[in-house]
Amino acid sequence: MAAYRSLRLEKYFFRNNLNKRSILGTSAVLRGSYSQPKQNEAVDQRRQFSRHTGAKYGGRYTVTAIAGDGIGPELMGHVKHVFNLARTSAMRKRTCIGRDWSVCYRVADVPVDFEDIYLDSAHDADTDLAHAVLAVKRNRVALKGNVETKHLKPGFVSHNLLLRVSLDLFANVIHCRSIPGVSTRHGDVDIVVIRENTEGEYKSLEHENVPGVVESLKVITRESSKRIARYAFEYARQQGRKKVTAVHKANIMKLSDGMFLDTCRQMAAEYPELKFEDMIVDNTCMQLVSRPQQFDVMVMPNLYGNIVSNIGCSLVGGPGLTAGSNIGSDFAIFEMGTRNTGKSIAGENIANPSAMLMAGVELCRYLGLARHADVIEKSIWRTISEDKVHTPDLGGTATTSDVVHSITQKVQNEMRKW
Numbered sequence: 298m299a300a301y302r303s304l305r306l307e308k309y310f311f312r313n314n315l316n317k318r319s320i321l322g323t324s325a326v327l328r329g330s331y332s333q334p335k336q337n338e339a340v341d342q343r344r345q346f347s348r349h350t351g352a353k354y355g356g357r358y359t360v361t362a363i364a365g366d367g368i369g370p371e372l373m374g375h376v377k378h379v380f381n382l383a384r385t386s387a388m389r390k391r392t393c394i395g396r397d398w399s400v401c402y403r404v405a406d407v408p409v410d411f412e413d414i415y416l417d418s419a420h421d422a423d424t425d426l427a428h429a430v431l432a433v434k435r436n437r438v439a440l441k442g443n444v445e446t447k448h449l450k451p452g453f454v455s456h457n458l459l460l461r462v463s464l465d466l467f468a469n470v471i472h473c474r475s476i477p478g479v480s481t482r483h484g485d486v487d488i489v490v491i492r493e494n495t496e497g498e499y500k501s502l503e504h505e506n507v508p509g510v511v512e513s514l515k516v517i518t519r520e521s522s523k524r525i526a527r528y529a530f531e532y533a534r535q536q537g538r539k540k541v542t543a544v545h546k547a548n549i550m551k552l553s554d555g556m557f558l559d560t561c562r563q564m565a566a567e568y569p570e571l572k573f574e575d576m577i578v579d580n581t582c583m584q585l586v587s588r589p590q591q592f593d594v595m596v597m598p599n600l601y602g603n604i605v606s607n608i609g610c611s612l613v614g615g616p617g618l619t620a621g622s623n624i625g626s627d628f629a630i631f632e633m634g635t636r637n638t639g640k641s642i643a644g645e646n647i648a649n650p651s652a653m654l655m656a657g658v659e660l661c662r663y664l665g666l667a668r669h670a671d672v673i674e675k676s677i678w679r680t681i682s683e684d685k686v687h688t689p690d691l692g693g694t695a696t697t698s699d700v701v702h703s704i705t706q707k708v709q710n711e712m713r714k715w
Contacts, residue, residue, distance in 0.1 A: 351664050352436040358664055361432045361439035362411040366418050367638030369442020371646075372653035375701045376440065379654065379673060379708060380407040406712060407661060407669045412436060416456055418445045426456050430463045433628055440660055441632045442653070445640070454501050457636065461494050464630070466623035467521065468528045469494040469602060471634045473609035473619055478682035479691055486612050489594045491532065492602025493525040494623060499599045517553040517598060522560040528624075529596035530568045540572040541565065544581050544597035544605060557598055582608060610634050617649025617690045618681075620656040622663070629663055631656040646696045649688040651677055654704065676707035 351358045362377075364370040416429040421444075433439045446455040460466075469492040475484050502514035526543075533541050543561035547554040558575055565573035576584070578601045584591065585608050597605060610619045619634035633652040642648050654677055661670035680686050680703040687693025688700060 351438045357408040357410055358438070359410050359412055359436045360660065361429070361436045362413050363416050363429060363439055363441040363444070364413070365416070365442030365638065366445040367443065367640040367643045368648040369417075369638065371644070371697065372633075372648060372650050373440070373442055375650045375697065376653055376657045377411060378701065379705060380409055380657065381411075406715075407666060407673075409660075409664075409666075411440070416444055416460075418447070421447075421456065426459055426463075429456075429460060433460070433464055433630065437628050438660065438663060439628075439630045440653075440656060441630050443632065443636045443638045445638050458499055458501065460630065461623055464625055464628045465495065466625040466628065466630060467493065467495050467524055468622075468624045469606070470532070470622045470624060471606045471609065471619060473606075473613050473634075475613050476618065476678065476681055478685055479614040479618070479687075481612060481614055483589050483612055486589045486609075488589060488592045488609050488612075489532070489536075489538070490602060490606040490609050491525065491529045491594065491596045492606060493521060493596075493598050494602075495599070496521050497599030515550070515553055517557055519556055519560060522557045522598075523564065526561045526564040526596060529594055530564055530571060533571050533594045534568060538571070538594050540574065540593040541568075542581075542592055542595045543573070543575040544578050544595055544601050545575060546578050546601070547575075548577060554598065561596065578605070581605060585609065585612065607635055615649075615690050616652065617688065618651050618655070620652055620659050622656075622659050629660075631660045631663070646698055647689050648697050649690050650697050650701055650704075651681065672708055672711045673704075676704045676711065679707055680704050 351360070353359075362373055364373040412432060414429050414432045416425050441460075444456045446457065447453045461469075469490075471490045471492075473486060473488045473490065475481065475486045496516050496518060498513065498515050500514060500516045502516065503511060505511050529541055532538070541561075543558055545554040545558045547558045561575065562573070565571070578597070581595075581601075582604065585605065589609075589612050595605065606621070610616055613619065616633065616635040616637055616639075621632050621634035621636065623630040623632070633656060635652075639648055654673065658670045658674045658677075661667070661673070680700060681691075684703055685693070686695045686700050686703045688695050688697065
């Protein structure tokens with residue numbers, strides 16, 4: 298019987314492209330009882346920018362799909378449509394969605410299959426969260442809509458937060474850039490916001506000492522500060538950026554933010570080709586809305602990153618355009634940059650699908666599918682910039698379906714050239 302169980306275990310590891318050491322190591326890290334072997338940190342960080350394989354079977358990747366609440370399910374459906382919708386057979390002509398096609402291909406022919414996992418306001422038990430975490434560990438990568446957080450439920454911790462912490466997705470990366478054809482107050486914006494994703498005020502350590510007096514603990518560690526600083530500088534170097542700005546409030550929080558700032562300054566010394574500066578967070582917000590062109594790569598603790606990234610998204614057109622990447626050493630989750638549910642417009646067919654589709658683009662790049670990513674991204678920007686198919690958030694009258702249809706047509710035209 299013991300031999301039989303061992304054989305079944307070996308088959309499980311083989312089927313999921315894993316090994317015993319990685320499984321046990323990951324579990325131990327989450328328990329805090331495992332210490333990673335020391336390696337060269339710069340080399341370790343460079344691996345974050347190399348191709349990630351994900352869980353691949355038969356030449357195709359399996360990606361966890363967590364639709365979430367609000368507009369998440371409908372936007373997730375549109376991403377699947379662009380990635381996977383099969384058209385007509387070259388051997389047998391047929392009608393699909395009211396149109397006659399004579400060529401067999403998928404819209405973007407992306408070699409990705411989605412595993413749907415339900416984690417939302419209707420599926421919010423601890424077992425649902427555990428199932429989602431296990432699915433991302435199994436597939437190593439996920440595409441996600443935002444899960445509603447129940448603000449008025451005492452003791453309830455955001456499942457979005459718990460996902461990121463459980464998987465140690467320490468870096469949140471949002472690229473805010475101006476898009477031709479989108480009317481905004483400022484042009485020529487090209488900012489990358491890199492946010493520490495696992496600690497700070499988001500540790501959710503709060504308690505009420507006596508009635509009416511609440512303490513909320515902010516946790517900053519040198520190890521996590523060093524890790525996110527290294528990531529930011531390495532990102533800037535490999536992406537050909539010129540400057541890194543550390544955002545902080547060290548003038549008031551001298552120990553916590555002071556340590557973060559000191560760590561960033563030490564890291565800057567290892568990258569002499571990059572200009573480094575630091576800025577207090579309140580001044581940063583003012584500078585962003587008055588002269589955002591001065592910023593390049595920005596790195597900051599968790600809460601400031603939430604605020605600054607939302608300002609950055611608003612500068613380039615709002616929440617419907619920008620994707621966000623949550624990156625860890627072993628796993629990654631891609632989502633809309635502002636992490637909003639959009640419940641007020643759910644089901645009305647007016648949500649801008651561009652941000653979720655761009656999350657799909659970032660997903661493709663993470664998996665090494667650069668050619669597919671380029672085709673879809675180019676089709677998104679041409680729809681917005683050239684055809685000006687704009688949903689109401691951009692001042693237009695187009696529906697979600699109109700935007701997706703325009704993008705799909707352009708993807709199909711590009712795919713015919715392959």
